[in-house]
Amino acid sequence: MKETETIIEMITRFTDIVNGFEALGKTYKESEKVMKILRAIMTYEINLTKKLQEGEDKKKKSIALKATTKEEEDVEEEKPSDEDDDLALITRKLNKFMRGERFRGRKFTSRRDPSKKESSSHGDKEK
Template sequence: MKQDEPIVDMITRFTDIINGLKGFDRKFTNGELVSKVIRSLSEDWNSLRMLIENKKDVNTYPLEELYGTLMTYELNNTDTKEKTRRSKEEMKEPPKKQIALKSTNDEGSSNTNMSDEELYDLVLLVKKWRDF
């Protein structure tokens, strides 16, 4: 199995190789096929490999059931890795800047005489409010 290769791709490659060998009249028992799949798993799969080898009889463990177990493990493991990655990214994310406007107490002034800085602050406030 290649590093970071999806299990479905590995199973497809394995099946193609086995079917090619069967074309040369090479016969495999179910136990041989299960053993070959388990041996070909990368180091990321060590925990599942040990569990299967210790809890299941490799000679009677159906190949299709092994495929299902591998796909389920990959799906669960991918979800866990993604959640961990997202939480790490959130921790690295700098705090968001707070926007504050200056208040003035001129009752006679009109809103059309805003400085560029005040107008920029107002635009940021409106954008922030819209995203809120």
């Protein structure tokens, strides 16, 4: 069987060859014909299996990863970033603001005058 040939094309070609032999006077039993076809198909399948396995090996890819040691990681962590600096500055300013006189132990009181009665926006009407 040829590589680009389908099974139907192989059987057609085989039948043409056998018919040519019969025209020359050489005959084959049906069992001999079947065995020859099976052998050709088995050989084709073995070759196809090998090619598929080789193709799978080619599809696998290797990767290389970069390794770092603990010392290199420590050096990278020691460098503060701009975001860390900004966050630290904001935290310091907020703490200083909270320690100021405005927030020391004062209780919040209502700005309303408790002596005045609350008025209704709709007004009370007697009927």
